[in-house]
Amino acid sequence: MFVKEMVKQSLPLLILCGLGAVVAGSILGLMNAPDPESNLFIRIPGLIVVIPAIIAMRGNISSAFGSRLGSAYHLGVIDVDNLWNKELNENIFGSFVLSLLTSTFIGILAYITSFILGVYPNPFLIISIVVVSGLISGIVLNILTIGIIYIVFKRGYDPDNITGPALATFGDIITILCIYTSILLLGGLI
């Protein structure tokens, strides 16, 4: 029974998330332009190295957030009528602090890795791209997470089957867009 329930609730969302990942991949494709002049990975050495790290950080923090809220729901700590409480605030603040710490760490690590790989990027640019895109995507995703959780509760689904995939996917698209945006914002520095 539960195999059927799990497949029924998860498969459509998994396919949808996969399609979302295609969108995410296409944005990477835009950055990987065939013309070397406008290919961001060629213009900004070291950029392709930090991309998996930024995406992973974002996905990890928001999925853990969603997963914790799933358990909180099973434990009866939060529900649709009692969503915005102290427990939720602690979760929001915790994930925000994690975003800030980890973004800074990735930035510094990217700077060090660039020397090991023999690529010599502008360290200030790489660190700014990571921190700016990490923070913007963090704020956007925290808001989105609470929205998704609210809808999932309203519909009476098991949050464990829904929030993880939904967050990871929206997270990927939003994060790649934020990386792109912060490159455009910081473009004057290239």
Next chain:
Amino acid sequence: MIYNWKKIVKTGFPILTFAVLIEIFAGSILQNNQNIIFVFPIFLLSIPVLNSVSGNIGIILGARLASGLHVGYITAKVDDKRMHENLFTAIVLGLVTYTILAIIIYFGAVFSNLNKGIELTEFVGIFVSTGFLLICLVALSSIFAAFISFKRGLDPDDMVAPVVTTVGDILGISFLFLMISIFGVGI
């Protein structure tokens, strides 16, 4: 009060640090294969999809195990029946999802003129075999992470996602380039 932001940061940060270190390594593999990606953009499109599906299934599995462990209807043992049902479903779910998405990506790429010289069967073969290897290892690491963290008194909800997505990203990128060379694309 069950949750405390300091505890969330304390549990999350060390594993995130570790995850980020491995992801930088995954990024280096991408850097080294930048030529294949440049010549066959269809594989750049595939990477987020491979990683996203394996990550999602690993997270679903982990979240289900975490809730089960918290409430007590799953025990952290190798022969737990509900755990095996969950593992089996995860692998089936993965194979079905990867096959459907492989076909969609291929025709999407053909439609948008991104595909150069790769047959449908060849692409589906590379994609689904990468996906199958990936989903098996990701599901096992999900179970492993959930059980170990639960036994150590840590919240599995904080541990599973980083472990699963990190393992998935590095293995997804590695298996993809492995399968590309086994199938002999680009040589």
